[in-house]
Amino acid sequence: MSRVNWEERLSLFADEWKRTGISPKEWCEREGFSWGTAKAYISIKAAKALLAGGGDKTEKSERKSRKKTPKKSANSESVKREEKSADKGDAAEKLSASRPVHEDNETPDDFGLSDQLMTFAQFVVDGKTRVEAYRLAGYKGEGNTAYSNASRMLRNARVSRYVHHLRNERQKRYSAELDDVITQLVAIINADPNEIAQYRRVNCRYCWGENHKYQWRDLEEQIRAEKKAESENKPPPDLSGGIGFVDNADPNPDCPRCNGEGKGEAFFADTRDLEGDARYLLQGVKLGKFGIEINTADKDAARRELARLLVARGPGGTGKEKGNGKGSEPTVIIKLVNSPDGD
Secondary structure (H helix, E strand, O other): OOOOOHHHHHHHHHHHHHHHOOOHHHHHHHHOOOHHHHOOOOOHHHHHHHHHOHHHHHHHHHHHHHHHOOOOOOOHHHHHHHHHHHHHHHHHHHHHHHOOOOHHHOOHHHHOOOHHHHHHHHHHHOOOOHHHHHHHOOOOOOHHHHHHHHHHHHHOHHHHHHHHHHHHHHHHHHOOOHHHHHHHHHHHHHOOHHHOEEEEEEOOOOOOOHHHOOOEOOHHHHHHHHHHHHHOOOOOOOOOOOEOOOOOOOOOOOOOOOOOOOEEEEEEOOHHHOOOOHHHHEEEEEEEOOEEEEEEOOHHHHHHHHHHHHHHHOOOOOOOOOOOOOOOOOOOOOOOOOEOOOO
16 A cells, blocks of 8 residues: 655645635545544644744745656666655654644643543643533533543643643733733623622431421441430431432521521532633632631722723724823723632
């Protein structure tokens, strides 16, 4: 079987992708190539790099034409050796050029990730949910399966390191971009504090038990209660309320014990999973002598800062109408004070 010219195939894919937006996997399967092999050469990033640098293709074509018609000489063996050396150099160059060019020119080998995993991480950093990022990266799965697989991938140490790397790099760029600063302020203002921490009312043990009797979680809890009562020479517990108690269920409005109000409890979200606007609202978490403290950005301060920036930009939106000098961009300094109540 003849060797596949992946540079030529990448060029064909790039032309069709530019016209139709076809995915690399779909194109390779249609052309009869094994995706396991082709994914190292055919990718959207590589296609973009090829389309952006069209001059490289002409230069490589010229090198190939020169190799096809080498001049005959008495030292033919030397010519052959040179050709072999050039072929190896071109092969390495092709492999390097066909690899996806990720953000900051990082390649999969820099983080020990596959192209698909790096794509998944980039979608996460772009603000997609883990399930959306999982599917956009080309993985298959529905419902709980997709969520479970995406969560496991997000917890992977290498993926997590790459996500943090991308976010840190973007944060450096955002600090100098006025539009991005405004976007962050808007995110802080629109964020729902309940995504981070909330005080909620949940059902009591008598809300959903049979005839509003004490409801147990499961048989194991009932058996433990019976053994404890027996060891303490106390009457056996009432088991008539049944099992199936769920801690975070809503109160029963007809419950005679709590009068439908249930019981109150504080709940804190897993901050590693915060997405969207809530990620900008969170400033940090610390464990103090009074318990867990969650620091959030002050929404009032964000509103004031946003109003100041919008006024500074002026009606033209260029920042030249009002600045620190003629035609100068306004100086952007964000000072957000932590709000004790998280709003």
